[in-house]
Amino acid sequence: MRRQKEELILHNHNSDGVDRRGFLKCMAWAGTGALCVIKGGVLRSYSLSHPASLAASAPDGELAFVQISDSHMGFNKAANPDVVATLQAAVDKINAAPVEPAFLLHTGDISHLSKPTEFDTVDQVLKSAKAKQVFFVPGEHDVLEDNGQQYLERYGKTAKGAGWYSFDKKGVHFIGLVNVLNLKAGGLGTLGHEQLEWLEDNVKGLTASTPIVVFAHIPLWAVYPEWGWGTEDSAQALSYLKRFGSVTVLNGHIHQTMQKVEGNITFHTATSTAFPQPQPGTAPSPGPLKVPAEQLRSLLGVTSVDYVPGTHTLAIVDSSLA
């Protein structure tokens, strides 16, 4: 494994020379959120932990939004005894950013045990966000016991099936997918036949220049299958998106930042606002990672890892938030 310290720098987004890999190296995330700006169909992200530099380059993108993930409301073990405080800190950080996001995307595990009080608390905290509109997809912790019925009633009233849907903002097509239901023994995340058919139909009429943003809880690429960090039938989903010039896939679930570029598709996973999890293969299991209290928020920060199927070498790039 290689570990490199990476400076937090913001690309001059008027430059044409930034290719996707260069952009990814510059991706820096606050422990609890990231500001994403879409300009010219290309997604760029800016760390919310460096608001001064953010103001200096004043992104004038056409669309700005923030991804948060894995709030796990109700979790209270040693890895983080106060997940309300860290979620509130995320919202405060988003509110303090010089660029106000148009909306928030929550990529799931809103609650820890699917309890009504847990969902209520998240809703309450998010009310303090200046950005009033929040889009959700469920995590496996949000659909316990009732196969996602409560999740649908709260967040998926206009969605299809188990909660998939799409919407458009300023010419960008957003697609929320659900890959945490009907999980088979020994398996990974799954989208299922009905949702895949819907997806194929959903993007059929779009021009190839339409920027696409797909968000789902479990990663849509094989981050680390041994720990269930992947989706069995994502290849079929991605095949419907291959013709598009700009596709961005935003996921959660693994509680750390990872990026991967495949052709025109950029994959990214977000950190959790609740607790970190170990890097692939560095612990017996993917459970909550306990660290000294003063280190918690720094470990909610950025760690990106490139995983290449068929090899055993992981390249890790750290961007400390301290």
Add this chain to the structure above:
Amino acid sequence: MKKAILSAATTVIVAMAFGLSRSSQARPAANGQNTSNGQYQVKIDNFSFGPATLTVPVGATVTWTNQDDVPHNVVSTDGKDIKSPVLDTDQKFAHTFAQPGSYTYYCSIHPKMTGKVIVQ
């Protein structure tokens, strides 16, 4: 005389049968888990069931205890109708196996976690 021999023989047979059944209850499970009085334990920790395969006699009760710091559950994969509620840390689920057979199960929240109980 015949009747006495017959009843004595019957008593002996019954005693032998009783002795046999008692000794089968006392025989430890293949994995050496806590086996007193037909009670068997599976620990859930580190996203795994321990032991992953547990062999028990017919009539045994198996108790799953979640010692992990995330919730898990126990759900049949082979149509055998075992479905625990979601278990938070320290919560338990017990199932008594009245029929012999092989019972595979998994955690439906974290499907990579699989286990098996063999009842014989």
